[in-house]
Amino acid sequence: MSQKRPQEDGKARPSEAFSPDQDKRRRVPTLRNVVQEVMKLQSVQHLLEPVLEPLIRRVVREEVEAALRKNLNNMKRNGGKEVNSTESRSLQLQFLNNLSLPVFTGARIEAEECSAVKVAMVDALTGQIVSSGPEASAKVEIVVLEGDFDGDEGDNWTLEEFKNNIVREREGKKPLLAGDAFLTLTEGIGLVDEISFSDNSSWTRSRRFRLGARVVDGSDGTRVKEAKTESFIVRDHRGELYKKHHPPSLSDEVWRLEKIGKDGAFHKRLSRENINSVKDFLTMLFIDPPRLRHILGTGMSAKMWDVTVEHAQTCVLDKRVYLYCSPGSLQKFGVVFNIVGQVTGLLLECQYITLDKLSETEKAHLLLSDFVLSIYSFCLCH
Template sequence: MALSKHLASFTTQCEKQVGSAIRSLRLEFKNKLSLPIFTGSRIEGENSSAISVALVDAFTGEVITIGPVSSLKVEMVVLHGDFEVGEDGNWTADEFKNYIVKERDGKRSLLTGDVFVDLKGGIGVVGELIFTDNSSWTRSRKFRLGARIADGHCNGIRIREAKTEPFMVKDHRGELYKKHYPPSLDDEVWRLEKIGKDGAFHKRLSLSNINTVKEFLMLFWRDSSRLRNILGSGMSARMWEVTVDHARTCFLGDEVHVYYPNGQRKTGFVFNVVGEALGTYSEQQFIPLTDLQNSAKIEALTLVKQASDHWNDVVTYEKDEILGTSLPEPSISFYGTENLFSSFPSPIKNDAFGFAHSGILSPDVFPMSIRDFDTFPHDSHSASLFDECSSQAFISEENFRYLPTHDLISGSPADLLVKVGHTKPRRIWKTLSVVFMFIRRIVITMKTGAQNLD
């Protein structure tokens, strides 16, 4: 009996020793860090979560929730960003220690706050942890955050340390002075590119009561020359372009304004919240500024600038109510074999005011005239037909036999683009709509084995 008890005790001790020898534990960060990180600011995980570290079984990946090791004290340290030793996780405790970054001479501890974390059930939640110095002075210009236990061992069991991905730590003033992408209308004007906080441009703008991005844009659209003069010759043409482009990335909201001069409700002049003229609005039809004749365009630009002085004659609409009444620009590919009509609007649809109209070549939507097609060769037949388009609801296939097509099927798609390249976008759309109808007729004729296009 004594011998049996001795052998049983000996076996149990051997099993424990073997188990300790083969067991492998490691620390790991359970979430990624929220970047960028600035000095003086709390280090957080993604989505503003607290950083957590866990003790897991290296073989199974399961958290060790029971036993003495599940309640260990973990130390948070700073590592060099170029710590790439043992990418398979088999670095030694000494190798890990050699990559720990110490503070610069005369500086306080590089990492302050809750640098020690107690594990509870194998998981520890990091409290307030703050960098006191940036990473630009290190050899890699980056840090890693590390987690370890003293000596890297517990009761003879090796516990591998954890490390994060490398990241930069920037000075806190970088956060205070950083630009916004995109800026908001209520942002202070120095949030724009090329305008430094308390710099010369910022001071010039402040003296002219231009303090926000919205005020900057409003003056830009009302009197860009004055805004340019306020900034002065110190702002180069390139800097001016960058600043304005950045400002124009603002989200302008879902409202537009329509100015009806003298209180009449016939023709209104549409502009957005910063005073940018967008076009005209008449008989429930929006016409973009780019589609207006020069004289009408000048009138729109002039009257929109006067709108702020006659606000009683301005009506505010939801953007979709006004801009939604115009047809969307089609996405047309000139190459490949896709159906040329696949991106056309549906034949009949209701606009934002509930009126049904044709989506393709209706004179109500695409009022056509000969000048709209002056980039294409046409004879008396085509001129006659184009005149008919202004009064007909649709171009019937019967009409195609009067149209010249030999010029449309010769050359490459690039040649076609050259022919219409100098026209305005909506005019190109109108023109190409008819061209595609020509092509459709040609394809139909070829499929039926016709010998000529007449």
């Protein structure tokens, strides 16, 4: 047999190319290679240490400081909300009572029932008076506003609109408000001091005024919505000579009552019947109301009559009462009445019985008795 010749192309046989021994020899690194790799790693580490370490430290420090600053700002912001309530509330000034009308120049501006005008700091969301915090002691200025000032959307005016509607005095005149127009709130409430108008309102575009109130400091930069009253007319002081009194007094002339003008038709009719004072009017009202109504005549409508009577009955009476006893009754039977002849009760067998405990029949019989004329005569004499 002829022997096989080796491959002439120098390529190994497949079994020789992938023999396990050859593969293992190729994969086992030599000592020289290992040393070179270790030297390279050490060189790189030696090179990067002075560069990377400060960089890493700086990045970590900056991240920590940023996190601390963010946390601190959150704490301040949350703490500020607890301390400064204006951030979570909508504050506004508000007049707590209505003005006493009419208003005259030179006369003190008052609220109803001769009380002082009150201004308060109010939380607009809850309607409660703010009684604590810096806002509760804010300084407030009272100003005069145009009577037709309502804002573009009713009560939702801007600060600029409020300022533009402040009325200043006429050229050559004194300041429109005389007195101290500034007040300081105490626990959220302030009283308007002695102020008055030095000029009437007839020269303004609406011929009417309003009072306004605005904060001048103490709001920490947060706007507090201003307050305004209803519009009103300011008349010259000479008009006060004809002013109606609220409430009237017994000694007031009868024309001080509503719907009865001085020297007018009703005044003259009453004068002819010797009804000259409020006391005279009330006495006739309680003793003989149909007669009083007849004296005033048909020129006074039912509505006018109701207004006049209601005004007269607001008169404050003293607490004195009188007793009229029937002749020969030995004071066992009598009628108790007040200064204007209004019956308040009866005296029966030395026992006082109030009018509200009498039946309607007993009341009617009493009013038709001779006691009425006797009481009326007594009141005219006193």
